[in-house]
Structures are given as C-alpha cells and as structure tokens.
Amino acid sequence: MPGLSEIARAAGVSISTVSRVLNRRAGVNEETRQRVLSVLAEMPYTPRGLGALQRTGVIGLLVPELSNPVFPAFAEALETRAARLGYSSLLCNTRSGAPMGEEEYVRMLLARGVEGMVFVSPEITNVEVPLGQAPQPSYYAKLLADGVHMVFLNGATPALDVPDVTVDEQLAGYTATKHLIELGHERIGFVSGPARSLPSRLKRAGWAAALEEHHLPAGSDLVAHAPFSAEGGGQAMATLFETVAPTAVICSSDHMALGVMREAHQRGVSVPDELSVVGFDDIPLAAYSSPALTTLAQPIEEMATAAIDELVLRLDPDRRRPGSDNYTRVFRPRLVVRESTAPPKQDT
Amino acid sequence: MPGLSEIARAAGVSISTVSRVLNRRAGVNEETRQRVLSVLAEMPYTPRGLGALQRTGVIGLLVPELSNPVFPAFAEALETRAARLGYSSLLCNTRSGAPMGEEEYVRMLLARGVEGMVFVSPEITNVEVPLGQAPQPSYYAKLLADGVHMVFLNGATPALDVPDVTVDEQLAGYTATKHLIELGHERIGFVSGPARSLPSRLKRAGWAAALEEHHLPAGSDLVAHAPFSAEGGGQAMATLFETVAPTAVICSSDHMALGVMREAHQRGVSVPDELSVVGFDDIPLAAYSSPALTTLAQPIEEMATAAIDELVLRLDPDRRRPGSDNYTRVFRPRLVVRESTAPPKQDT
DNA sequence: GAGGTTGTTGCAAGGTTTTGCGGAATTGTT
DNA sequence: AACAATTCCGCAAAACCTTGCAACAACCTC
Known part of the structure; x- marks a missing residue:
C-alpha cells in the first residue's frame, strides 16, 4: 500500500533518494542510507511491480528447524497441498543461522512478493522468549494490521485474530x-x-x-x-x-x-x-x-490440508467466505502402539 | 533488461494484455494467456522494481525431496553457511507436488529476485529422465547463458561449465x-x-x-x-x-x-x-x-560450506577471482563403523 | 436476421518509479 | 580565508506500469 513517497516522507528525504537506496546506486551518504533502511524496515515496502502484482501464487512456509523430521514432514505435506491449489511454496528455516530471526525472514518474504504464510510452531509459542531477541507481542499484530495473510500451525495464541490449526x-x-x-x-x-x-x-x-x-x-x-x-x-x-x-x-x-x-x-x-x-x-x-x-x-496430512485451505481461502477473494474469522481447528492425536511400550517387569 | 513492451511485441499483443496476464486479472483469453506465458518463459521478465534491485541477498536452494533426512541436513548446513555470509535462503522442494518441476521452480525463484542457487542432486543427475517431462539438456545451459549463478551439489555434469561439489x-x-x-x-x-x-x-x-x-x-x-x-x-x-x-x-x-x-x-x-x-x-x-x-x-558441513562459498564468490563482484571457472571439488566419504556390520556367522 | 449480451483487446489517462542534471554543502588545499 | 574538488541530494523530465473505457467480435435470444 505505501509507495515510495510515504517512505521518503517518513525518512525526511526525497523520493529519488529512496529509489537510489533501494537500487543500491552510488551517491547516497551512508548515514542517510541507514535512515532510509530503518524506515524501510518499519513499513515494509514491496516494489510496486510486485506489490501490485498481488497474485504471485507464492506462499511462505516458516519452520523453526529442519533437524527434527516432523518439520520436513509438515513442510512436504503443506507444499503438496499448496501445489494442488496452484500455489508454490518457499520454505524458510527460521533458526538456520543465528543472525536472522523469524521476523526478518518474514520481512524478506514479504519483499519477495509472497502472498501469505504458514507459521509452523512459531516463536509466539514460546511463553517467554529470551530477553533481547524477543519479538514483541506487537510483531505479529503489526503484520496482521498490515493485511498480511497468515495461519498458525501448532502455535495458536488467543490474543491474535489469526486462524490456527493445532493438535490437542x-x-x-x-x-x-x-x-x-x-x-x-x-x-x-x-x-x-x-x-x-x-x-x-x-x-x-x-x-x-x-x-x-x-x-x-x-x-x-x-x-x-x-x-x-x-x-x-x-x-x-x-x-x-x-x-x-x-x-x-x-x-x-x-x-x-x-x-x-x-x-x-x-x-x-x-x-x-x-x-x-x-x-x-x-x-x-x-x-x-x-x-x-x-x-x-x-495427523500431518490433514492438518497441512486444513492450514493451506484456510490460507488460500483468505488469499483468493473469490472464494472468501463471509466474516468467518477466528477460525480454529483442533485435531485429535491418535495413539499408535508399536513395540516400545509394554507392561513393566514385575520385579520392581 | 527487457520491459513489458518487449514482451508485448514478441507475443503480438498490447502492453495492457501482458500486464493483465502478469497480475492474473480476469478478462484475458486462455489462448492469449498461454502465448504470453510462453514468451515470458523465453525472456525471463523480472519486474522492474526487483530486476534493478540486484543485490537482494537471497539465494535459492533446490532439493529433490524432504523425506530422506540427508536433504534437510544439507539444507540446514547450506542455510547456516549462507546466513554467515549475509545471505538468506529460500528452500524449494522440487518434487513437492507433481505439477511443478525443477524448471518452473527456478523460473519462479528468478522472478522473485534470487541472486543465485544451489542445486542439490539435480534432475540432471538422472541419466535418462522419463520421456515427456525431460528437462532438455539445454535447460541448464539456457540458465547459464542468461547469467544465472549456480552451483551443483552431488550432481555434476561435465557438459556444463558449472562449479560443482560432490562426494566420490x-x-x-x-x-x-x-x-x-x-x-x-x-x-x-x-x-x-x-x-x-x-x-x-x-x-x-x-x-x-x-x-x-x-x-x-x-x-x-x-x-x-x-x-x-x-x-x-x-x-x-x-x-x-x-x-x-x-x-x-x-x-x-x-x-x-x-x-x-x-x-x-x-x-x-x-x-x-x-x-x-x-x-x-x-x-x-x-x-x-x-x-x-x-x-x-x-562431509555435509564441509560440502555445504564449499558450495556456498563458491556461489558467493561468483555473486559478489568484489570477491570474484580471475578466470577460475570449471571449479570442481570432490570430497572423500568417510567410513563410520557402528553396530550394523560384523563378520558373517560361520554356519553358512 | 436484428438486437442484445458477453467476453476480449487496445488506447489513453493517471500514477509511480527511475535518472540526468544542477545546485548546495562539505572537505581539503593553497 | 578563499578556491577547487567532491559528495550528496532534490527537481523535473522521461520511462514504465496499471486501469477505466470504449471498440470490436462472437454468440445467443427472440
């Protein structure tokens, strides 16, 4: 929604300068550049060419890590469902390298023209994030206010009006x-x-x-x-x-x-x-x-399907149904008995 | 470099129509749409806003699947190294859904402003891809000609002048x-x-x-x-x-x-x-x-490091070293003896 | 077969971004 | 202290993309 002019005004520079910063052209003072960049971080700017290009058909998937095989499994299920509905997915590992947190990743995705995203076990799930790198509670709220479409998977929070899909x-x-x-x-x-x-x-x-x-x-x-x-x-x-x-x-x-x-x-x-x-x-x-x-x-497949379907519903104005916000779906876990449990030995 | 007008001329339609196709607006005949899309595939168009924004600091990682845990492991190692060098990664599962092949994924990434990519066990590795969905041998060559920076990980091909990192x-x-x-x-x-x-x-x-x-x-x-x-x-x-x-x-x-x-x-x-x-x-x-x-x-970490370093070298004009193309690095696998091997029972 | 309807396309206006150019401010030099 | 060189920024023109509108064609209906 905000154009170059908004950014320019907020940073106290001319439109030209913002354009130069974005295109990494020479001839901008380092100090000015930083000021513009910080404003840019506040109000996420997507180049008009892409911002207006609203239907990119790309969604973002944010997972906290990849070493626990549940997350690849979820990712694959989500991707498969998304592909079936005509969307392609971009997967992001939010703990990949220390320097980049979930928040920055989200900004990056937005700038890349992503239409919506699914957060798997998001940061918000952590009751008290370690001080300093804490994404303010307002962080997701800000995204929401910006009209970003999102769905939480296994990480709901009642404070936010975001659809979520979880296991009980x-x-x-x-x-x-x-x-x-x-x-x-x-x-x-x-x-x-x-x-x-x-x-x-x-x-x-x-x-x-x-x-x-x-x-x-x-x-x-x-x-x-x-x-x-x-x-x-x-x-x-x-x-x-x-x-x-x-x-x-x-x-x-x-x-x-x-x-x-x-x-x-x-x-x-x-x-x-x-x-x-x-x-x-x-x-x-x-x-x-x-x-x-x-x-x-x-039920990984079902949950993935539910999450993607809900997201796509919100993305596609044609399919959008009336005022059914605050969507929450809770799945029941299913006990699978294999070989690792047995009655205790009686010599206890 | 080419703008909308180029595309329009090549497809024999007006600029407006191309714009409509790109924005997935209604009111374009399916046949026309296809024609425009095919032209678009030939001359990859990146919206001005992103095309000019050359240094996006984003690279693409293409893995064939996620169910085999090697691939998440590679992905994580690659991401970590990339993050250390200031690049963020977008991960793509090329076999996620049937409809989207490796090639389309690459196009999508390019349109999203990715600077370079790492192919893990790419399609090219398959000696004879099943007929029909075969990415022509020319497909990678075309990318190369377009000046796309890439590195192969565990999937070299001598025919192409692309750096590669593999195990023996x-x-x-x-x-x-x-x-x-x-x-x-x-x-x-x-x-x-x-x-x-x-x-x-x-x-x-x-x-x-x-x-x-x-x-x-x-x-x-x-x-x-x-x-x-x-x-x-x-x-x-x-x-x-x-x-x-x-x-x-x-x-x-x-x-x-x-x-x-x-x-x-x-x-x-x-x-x-x-x-x-x-x-x-x-x-x-x-x-x-x-x-x-x-x-x-x-040696997953070392291989990932080598691949990313080589890619970044090519991305960053400042660090680019003179004419050292045709880079290939072969790593030796290391035998790790655990419990699943033993001498055969002698009753055979 | 005429008129209306729907769908598709180009034109042109309007808005946004890029860029060449000139002027102001800063710094270094004599 | 004055001059020159350089850096940096805004103005305005040019380039570019989007979108409302109108024209045209195909099809259906009566």
Whole structure:
C-alpha cells in the first residue's frame, strides 16, 4: 500500500533518494542510507511491480528447524497441498543461522512478493522468549494490521485474530500417559522440551491430569527439560535414570524419544522390557526404529490440508467466505502402539 | 533488461494484455494467456522494481525431496553457511507436488529476485529422465547463458561449465564393499536406487570393482533397484532375501538402509549377526537406530560450506577471482563403523 | 436476421518509479 | 580565508506500469 513517497516522507528525504537506496546506486551518504533502511524496515515496502502484482501464487512456509523430521514432514505435506491449489511454496528455516530471526525472514518474504504464510510452531509459542531477541507481542499484530495473510500451525495464541490449526497437545499428553497406566506403570516420567515451550507445558498438563486421576505421583522430579533434539532427549533421560528411575517415559517429540532409546541402549536398559517409551509426532521414521516407537500421531496430512485451505481461502477473494474469522481447528492425536511400550517387569 | 513492451511485441499483443496476464486479472483469453506465458518463459521478465534491485541477498536452494533426512541436513548446513555470509535462503522442494518441476521452480525463484542457487542432486543427475517431462539438456545451459549463478551439489555434469561439489560416490561404494570383504563376507548385495540415478550407478561401479578385485561375484542378481525411500529399501531387500540371500548388503542411502533393517527385523533376521548392512550419507539419525548404522559419511558441513562459498564468490563482484571457472571439488566419504556390520556367522 | 449480451483487446489517462542534471554543502588545499 | 574538488541530494523530465473505457467480435435470444 505505501509507495515510495510515504517512505521518503517518513525518512525526511526525497523520493529519488529512496529509489537510489533501494537500487543500491552510488551517491547516497551512508548515514542517510541507514535512515532510509530503518524506515524501510518499519513499513515494509514491496516494489510496486510486485506489490501490485498481488497474485504471485507464492506462499511462505516458516519452520523453526529442519533437524527434527516432523518439520520436513509438515513442510512436504503443506507444499503438496499448496501445489494442488496452484500455489508454490518457499520454505524458510527460521533458526538456520543465528543472525536472522523469524521476523526478518518474514520481512524478506514479504519483499519477495509472497502472498501469505504458514507459521509452523512459531516463536509466539514460546511463553517467554529470551530477553533481547524477543519479538514483541506487537510483531505479529503489526503484520496482521498490515493485511498480511497468515495461519498458525501448532502455535495458536488467543490474543491474535489469526486462524490456527493445532493438535490437542494436552489430550496427547493425557492419552500417552493413560496408555502407560493401563499397561500397569506407576512411575511415569516426562522427557520434556524447554520449559518455555507452550506445547511442552500443555503435554505436561495432560500427563499430570492422567496421573492424578489415578492417584499416581506427578511431581516435578519426574520431569526433565532439555532442548528439542535427540541429544537433548538422551541427556534428559540420563538425568531421570540417575534420580527417579521411572519404568516408563513420555517424550515431547519422537526425535527426543529416539535419544531416550539410545541412552537406554547404551546403559543396557532394554526397551520395552525395562523401560517403556512413548514419543510424539509419529515421524515417518518412527516405524523404522527398533523397537518401533509407540507414539501419538499428529495427523500431518490433514492438518497441512486444513492450514493451506484456510490460507488460500483468505488469499483468493473469490472464494472468501463471509466474516468467518477466528477460525480454529483442533485435531485429535491418535495413539499408535508399536513395540516400545509394554507392561513393566514385575520385579520392581 | 527487457520491459513489458518487449514482451508485448514478441507475443503480438498490447502492453495492457501482458500486464493483465502478469497480475492474473480476469478478462484475458486462455489462448492469449498461454502465448504470453510462453514468451515470458523465453525472456525471463523480472519486474522492474526487483530486476534493478540486484543485490537482494537471497539465494535459492533446490532439493529433490524432504523425506530422506540427508536433504534437510544439507539444507540446514547450506542455510547456516549462507546466513554467515549475509545471505538468506529460500528452500524449494522440487518434487513437492507433481505439477511443478525443477524448471518452473527456478523460473519462479528468478522472478522473485534470487541472486543465485544451489542445486542439490539435480534432475540432471538422472541419466535418462522419463520421456515427456525431460528437462532438455539445454535447460541448464539456457540458465547459464542468461547469467544465472549456480552451483551443483552431488550432481555434476561435465557438459556444463558449472562449479560443482560432490562426494566420490564410486569410492564410497568401493570402501563400503571393501569393509564388508575384510570382515569376511563373500556374498554382498547392493540395495540400489533407481537405475537411472547416476550416483547409484557410480556406487555400483565401486562395489563391482571391490568385489572383482577379490574375485567375488558381482552379478546383477546381487543388485536390487527400488525407489529412494525406506519402503523402497525394504522391498529391494525382500527381493534379495528371496533370491540370493546375501550375508551383507550396501545401500544407496541410509534411508533405504533403515528400510532394509526393518525388513530383516520383520523376517527375524538378526542384524548384524545374520546380515550386515552399510548405509550411505550418515544422516543424523544413523547413530540413533538400533543397531546403530555403519555408513559412509558425506562431509555435509564441509560440502555445504564449499558450495556456498563458491556461489558467493561468483555473486559478489568484489570477491570474484580471475578466470577460475570449471571449479570442481570432490570430497572423500568417510567410513563410520557402528553396530550394523560384523563378520558373517560361520554356519553358512 | 436484428438486437442484445458477453467476453476480449487496445488506447489513453493517471500514477509511480527511475535518472540526468544542477545546485548546495562539505572537505581539503593553497 | 578563499578556491577547487567532491559528495550528496532534490527537481523535473522521461520511462514504465496499471486501469477505466470504449471498440470490436462472437454468440445467443427472440
């Protein structure tokens, strides 16, 4: 919407100068250049050629990382659905290199003429982002005000009027724990992601609810926090082994669960005989570990489809339906029992 | 360089019509639209606003798929290195949806103002692409002629003057096979990717060379082709079990190797006691399977660094060094021995 | 078969961005 | 302190893209 003139006025220079800065032509003082650039960062400018070219048929997909295979799996499902609807996708790894945060990536995408975007497990999910690099709560709000179309996948926030698609994390935690309780376990640990991660908190709530329902302990000594990674899972499990030695654990992700199983293997603890493990996500490789991982499946395809469909609905003025904002869809996780869970050995 | 008017003249329509096509406005006949689009494909048009904005600081990364974890791993390494040099990356999954091939993706990226790109295992690697959707050999040549900066990663072709970074696939096949021979195996199979894949062919050559060196059989009955996936690996292994029943196999990728191990597990064949398995790539999860996978590591970080550095060198006129085209770097794969290989049981 | 309707295209006006040029400000030199 | 050189910026003209409008053609309807 804003043209060069807006930028120029805000920066206190002439249109010509802004144009020169944008085209990296010589003859602009460094100080002036910086001033213009900072204004440019505030009010995202897309060159008219592209800005007016509204229907680029390109959407952005923002994922927090690529090492946990859920994210590639989500990305692929999202891309496939988008392609079917005639959109091509640009994938961005928001934690790729330290220097570039989610926010800058979004600005870049906007400048590249992206029509809308899907945030997978966005920053906003982190209850307290470390100080300094915190995207202000206003950041997404600003985007929203700018008329950027977006959808959250597994990272809703009630404060914002953005459509979102999620799994019921709490139900997932509850179901996993219940499964273990029914097998006869009584000391059930939780290998959790970082404490600031909202999904991990929700899972913990479900875990605690199931345990309390059966009058089993749900103290914080049964919970070990670690980064989301296989290594993290291994470390957290190491802690639990040393302290409470649970007979079963649930994990924040399959990726962490793999680390847990490796740690058990290295300690000579047999899975599932001596330790039952439940993962989350049902990544494609979960069936290929040995023992094959019992896990709670996110319906990745369905969720991806729902997210893309909702986004496209908002993109395409023809298909836009009347005032159905505040769209939220919650999917139920599905328990997939494989080989990594079994009743506890009775010699406990 | 060419403006709308050029395109219009070439397509035999007015400027207005071209503008309408570009903006996907209604009111253009489908036939006319196609004509304009085909002209547009010939002379890639970048809207003035972006074409002039030459230094966008964005590069494109094209990977063939995301389900095999090597590709996310490469993508992450490439992104990290690019970010360190001040470039942000756009990742594209070229097989995401059927409708969009590698070529269209490249055009799209170019139109989005990408400065250069890295092709990971590009289409060109396929010796004979299925008829019809074949990117003409001239396709990359055309890009090259248009002055697009690119680098091939694991997919060189001597016909083109494009820098490339690869692992020595043949050496990988040789080393893996040699390792198994030294353990005492004599009937060594090869679970290969599709026959048209050049890397698989090279690995096979290395495999055959090692076997022949020790006067061991290397017939085509020991080779089973299947798609690059865990399922594919399982199927290929099933075939081998039924026919030659090897005591060891090497695989085209770790991903396939996981499928092989699963198939063995399901048949009650113990790895490594009754079947030794060697993978390729050393994906991050290779250490987390059980038994942990013996594999040939691609030095992913180093290769990614080399590829990005070479690309950036060509992008940045200041750093460009004199006439050092035809750059090629070959990395040696590294044997990582874990738990999936052992001497054959002597009851054979 | 005439008139109306719908769809497609070019023209020209209007708005936005680029760029050549001149003037002002700053710096260095004598 | 004055002059010259350089750098930097705004003005205005030119180039470019978008869009309303009208013309034309094809098709349908009566």
